[in-house]
Amino acid sequence: MEHLPAVITKLxxxxxIAKKIKCSRTKCSCVIKNVISKRHEEEICEILTKIKFSLIIEESTDRSCTKHLCLVFRYRHNNTIQxxxxxxxxxxxxxAExxxxxxxxxxxxxxILYQRNLIGFASDGANVMVGKHNSVVTRLKLPLKLIEL
Known part of the structure; x- marks a missing residue:
């Protein structure tokens, strides 16, 4: 990022305005975290409220022994799969719970109304994710069974 202001000035x-731009790693990180990523999240959530989508999840533990759940969404937008x-x-x-x-x-x-728009699910094959009796999948399906009745 330290090189970006010089590139903009040359362009x-x-x-x-280009001459006054000052942007290094710290400021760039803050802009990405607090502006760009928030707007990106808003755009995707807005899309997911209107269309059908699949959910891809993965649970992982980092070096500090903190567990995380990653959420990735697959959907069709502008005639492409995203x-x-x-x-x-x-x-x-x-x-699972x-x-x-x-x-x-x-x-x-x-x-996001997942009961209406969630049409697919993917994860690893762990019992907690896709087990037959008490898993994330069976819990996600439960409201659908109640709606069908």
Missing amino acids: APDSE DSFLALLPIKEAR DLYKEITNFFSLKK
Whole structure:
């Protein structure tokens, strides 16, 4: 990032605004985290409220022993299939009920009606994810069974 202001100045040597741009790694990181990523998240959530999508999840533990749940969404937009990373949620436990709660809380917070729009699910083959009796999949299907009745 330290080189970007010089590149912009060379591209627009007569621009007074280009000459005043100062941007290093710290400022760039803040802009990406607090502006660009927030807007990107808003755009994807807006899309997911209107169309059918698939959810891809993965649970992982980092070096500091913090567990995370990664949410990636696959959907059709502008006649192409898009995969969009949307969240990395810290979790306390990796049990099916905890993962399900985090996912549904995320959907509620973002006003995404997963009961209507979720048409696919993917994860690794762990029992907690896709087991027959008590898994994330069986919990995601439960509201659908109640709706069908």
